[in-house]
Amino acid sequence: MGIARLADVIKEEAAEAVNSFPLRQYRDRVIALDASIAIYQFRTAMPKLFNRNGENISHLQGLFYRTLHLLENGIKPVFVFDGRPPDLKQPLLARRAEAAGARRDAAESRRAENLPRPLKQDCETLLSYLGVPYVQAPAEAEATCAALVKSGKVWCTATEDMDALPFGSLRLIRHLSSKKNCEVEEISLPDILQKLGMTQEQFVDLYILLGCDYCGKIWRLGPKKALKLLQQHGTIEQVLQNIDPQKHPLPANWDLEGTRRLFLQPEVADPGRITLEWRDPDPEGLVRFLAHEKHMNESRVCQRLQRWQEAQSKPREAQPKQRVPREGRRQRKLGEFFPASKRARPPEVPGPRPSRKRQKLQVGTPGEAGSPDPGK
DNA sequence: CTCGTCC
DNA sequence: TCCTCTGACTCAAGACGAG
DNA sequence: TGAGTCAGAGGAC
Numbered sequence A: 001m002g003i004a005r006l007a008d009v010i011k012e013e014a015a016e017a018v019n020s021f022p023l024r025q026y027r028d029r030v031i032a033l034d035a036s037i038a039i040y041q042f043r044t045a046m047p048k049l050f051n052r053n054g055e056n057i058s059h060l061q062g063l064f065y066r067t068l069h070l071l072e073n074g075i076k077p078v079f080v081f082d083g084r085p086p087d088l089k090q091p092l093l094a095r096r097a098e099a100a101g102a103r104r105d106a107a108e109s110r111r112a113e114n115l116p117r118p119l120k121q122d123c124e125t126l127l128s129y130l131g132v133p134y135v136q137a138p139a140e141a142e143a144t145c146a147a148l149v150k151s152g153k154v155w156c157t158a159t160e161d162m163d164a165l166p167f168g169s170l171r172l173i174r175h176l177s178s179k180k181n182c183e184v185e186e187i188s189l190p191d192i193l194q195k196l197g198m199t200q201e202q203f204v205d206l207y208i209l210l211g212c213d214y215c216g217k218i219w220r221l222g223p224k225k226a227l228k229l230l231q232q233h234g235t236i237e238q239v240l241q242n243i244d245p246q247k248h249p250l251p252a253n254w255d256l257e258g259t260r261r262l263f264l265q266p267e268v269a270d271p272g273r274i275t276l277e278w279r280d281p282d283p284e285g286l287v288r289f290l291a292h293e294k295h296m297n298e299s300r301v302c303q304r305l306q307r308w309q310e311a312q313s314k315p316r317e318a319q320p321k322q323r324v325p326r327e328g329r330r331q332r333k334l335g336e337f338f339p340a341s342k343r344a345r346p347p348e349v350p351g352p353r354p355s356r357k358r359q360k361l362q363v364g365t366p367g368e369a370g371s372p373d374p375g376k
Numbered sequence B: 001c002t003c004g005t006c007c
Numbered sequence C: 001t002c003c004t005c006t007g008a009c010t011c012a013a014g015a016c017g018a019g
Numbered sequence D: 001t002g003a004g005t006c007a008g009a010g011g012a013c
Helices: A002-013 A035-045 A058-072 A087-103 A117-130 A141-151 A189-196 A200-211 A223-233 A236-240 A256-264 A283-293 A298-313
Strands: A018-022 A030-034 A076-081 A134-136 A156-158 A171-174 A183-188
Touching: A002 A189, A002 A200, A002 A223, A030 A035, A030 A141, A035 A058, A035 A076, A035 A117, A035 A141, A058 A076, A058 A117, A058 A283, A058 A298, A076 A117, A076 A141, A087 A256, A117 A283, A141 A156, A183 A189, A189 A200, A200 A223, A200 A236, A200 A256, A223 A236, A283 A298
Parallel strands: A030 A076, A030 A156, A076 A134, A156 A171
Antiparallel strands: A018 A183, A171 A183
């Protein structure tokens, strides 16, 4: 809701805070991604892909391809899963459910916001085989992403949702996809605050006035006026004292304090108790899981993995313009990754996750504070 | 690069 | 008058590889 | 779903 409006305000009033960089610029950087959003996109934007068992596997294919693409570019991704939505979001969710239920069956509308459990487990299994860490957020994923960035464990949040900014993510990148020539748009929160002459608290107030997901907005108070009045008076309370309440009625059940608290003191996973660790993808495990268990096209999986391996063995540079001649793309050698039997298929049930490659987000050790160097 | 396919 | 906000509308949203 | 238009109405100057 406030997403578009905030993007407009930033582009108009703080254009300096927005820059574009080629993806290669983010080599060796740790980037947090909202897993639920990504998966939801794969499931909606993609034509439904059903395997032979009638299961929709769009999310697996999408996650597989996109994650490998990030890894090939030297990026260290960490996926953050949504937890329980805050109570303040319930009205919004209810509205969405109602809208969906109006034209679809009730079962689908009940999908609410949280991913179905088996779906999420599949994604976790896939990430484990890819050697990519994931984090379970207690509440909003964007909030935990922001906390990870603030802690220095993560360089930036990659999302299309502007929420990460009021949550305090110092850097936000958009348009992170597998498109060729991908230019990533990076938004700097400190630059925004400086250009707008606002504190983070005032910025949160601005976001609330623009119409965030958690509470209604004030009638006839749009982006221009909201920004001007806030810069002039400092807080929403002060703004309210300087506008005509008749012409600008407040929304019903307007929980200003609650919404502020939600952004400024959100419920997040403690970054100090999270250890992020990346391993090489496990090609054998990926073929077993994706092709044999989930029935993705085996040659596609293998082909993609082979491409990844070739990129790995190549010298670190070699990206700039060096287009590999047609010839360079070797054809498949299917037997490559699973010399051992196809017969050893894992149990059908999601069962215990692959034990050997267990992903580690241990809680306990602050771990090496391998903070991504802020230099550059 | 555009377009058709992925299961 | 011009500026600003609202609301109703439409469309496309992923990633790949063959040609 | 959300993001990009385009119509039009209420305020501001």
